[in-house]
Amino acid sequence: MWTAAAGAAVQSQNLDLIASNLANADTNAFKKDLPTFKEYLASVERDKAAQDIPRGPIKDRELYPIDGRDQSFVVLDGTHTSHKQGHLRVTHDPLDVAMDGPGFLEVSTPSGIRYTRDGALRVAVDGRLVTRDGYPVLAQESPGLNNRLPGAASAGPAGRFINLKDAGSPLTINDQGEIYASEDLVSKLSVVEFGNVNALRKVGGQLFEATRGTAGDPSKQTMVRQGFLEASNVNPIEEMTNMIKANRLFEHDLKALRTYGDLMAKEVNEVGKL
Numbered sequence: 042m043w044t045a046a047a048g049a050a051v052q053s054q055n056l057d058l059i060a061s062n063l064a065n066a067d068t069n070a071f072k073k074d075l076p077t078f079k080e081y082l083a084s085v086e087r088d089k090a091a092q093d094i095p096r097g098p099i100k101d102r103e104l105y106p107i108d109g110r111d112q113s114f115v116v117l118d119g120t121h122t123s124h125k126q127g128h129l130r131v132t133h134d135p136l137d138v139a140m141d142g143p144g145f146l147e148v149s150t151p152s153g154i155r156y157t158r159d160g161a162l163r164v165a166v167d168g169r170l171v172t173r174d175g176y177p178v179l180a181q182e183s184p185g186l187n188n189r190l191p192g193a194a195s196a197g198p199a200g201r202f203i204n205l206k207d208a209g210s211p212l213t214i215n216d217q218g219e220i221y222a223s224e225d226l227v228s229k230l231s232v233v234e235f236g237n238v239n240a241l242r243k244v245g246g247q248l249f250e251a252t253r254g255t256a257g258d259p260s261k262q263t264m265v266r267q268g269f270l271e272a273s274n275v276n277p278i279e280e281m282t283n284m285i286k287a288n289r290l291f292e293h294d295l296k297a298l299r300t301y302g303d304l305m306a307k308e309v310n311e312v313g314k315l
Contacts, residue, residue, distance in 0.1 A: 042301040047114035049294035051078065054117045055287045062275045063284070070158040070247055071273035072122045073280075079118040124238045127272040135212050136162045136170075139271045140232065144263030145249065147179040147231040148172055149198040154179070155248040156233065156241065156257065158271055168206025170220075170228075174246055177202045181218070181231040181259065203228045214267040218260070230265060233257030 055076050065071040129139045138160035140146070145156035161173045170178045179201040205212070208222035215221070218230035235241060235257050241249040251257065 042298060044114055045294045045297035045301065047081075047116065049291055049298070051115050051117050052287050052291040052294065056284065056291070058120060059280055059284045059287060063277060063280050066273050066275040066277050066280070068247070068273050069161055070127065070271045071275060072124055072158075072243075073273070073275045074120045074122055074243075076120055077118045078115055081114040081116045121239060122241070122243060123274060124241075125274045127274040129266060129269040130272050131268065132270050133268050135214070135267060136164070137268055137270050138162065138214055138218075138230070139266045139269035140263050141266050142234075142260070142263030143238065144232040144234045144260040145257065146172075147233055147257070148176040148248070149179055149202070150176050150248065152244075153250075154198060155244060155250055157247050157249065159247040161270060164205050168204050170203040170205055176248075179203075179231045180228045201231065203230075214265055216264045216266070218265040232260035232263050232265060234260050234263060 058074055058076055062073040065073075124143070126140075126142075129141065138146075140158050140160065145158055146160065148155055148157055155176070157172065159172065162178060163171055163173065165171045165175065165177075172178060177198070179198060180203045182201065203220070205220075205222070205227065208220075208227050209225070210222065213221045214230070218232050220227045220229065235251070235255065237255070240252045240255040242252055244250045
């Protein structure tokens with residue numbers, strides 16, 4: 042019974058994950074989450090209890106004490122993010138950029154530097170280049186470029202804010218992330234790549250946080266595409282198929298629970314009459 046209950050609980054969690062993926066099928070640069078299941082073998086993962094010396098007559102059940110320690114369940118071990126690139130959608134907006142490759146844009150947030158592939162950028166009132174949520178986009182450190190806003194400190198992320206307040210037009214961004222106002226080089230987007238993308242953790246709003254000890258390197262493979270946005274990598278048809286499969290498995294586990302319940306009812310109500 043508990044094995045079936047564990048299976049039903051895991052499929053319920055799996056359905057929540059699939060629902061989240063489907064809800065973000067149209068979100069720019071969304072990366073879907075995938076579940077990881079594992080078998081939980083009670084006799085292996087539980088602490089072994091010390092066996093006391095029998096003090097009286099030995100009963101048959103004491104020759105092979107089970108106590109549930111040999112039962113095998115399934116548990117949701119965790120989730121991991123699929124960083125497969127979504128298709129690039131044409132927008133023709135000069136401030137929209139898509140990462141064609143494994144790179145991420147560096148942005149500054151109140152919680153520190155974060156990374157995103159959502160390139161729907163805007164110019165704030167004070168001239169800063171920011172994301173859709175208002176987080177400043179950081180520039181790559183380049184000698185000879187004045188990336189700072191007037192009065193900004195030269196140290197820390199604030200010294201890498203991109204100032205487009207007095208930039209002329211047209212504004213172009215080349216494949217290397219260099220920003221030109223007319224023919225003048227203004228700044229360069231900081232695009233970084235990670236050797237192990239699984240070390241990145243989602244923090245919401247299409248932002249990722251690098252785990253401790255993980256650092257991004259300047260982009261070597263990623264090309265910046267101006268006038269494009271990356272779409273979600275969620276395949277709605279695939280997710281609907283997974284949802285149907287998870288629902289069927291959930292129903293099978295509930296059916297097994299009902300069967301065990303009926304057997305226990307017969308044991309209580311009928312076996313005692315014999």
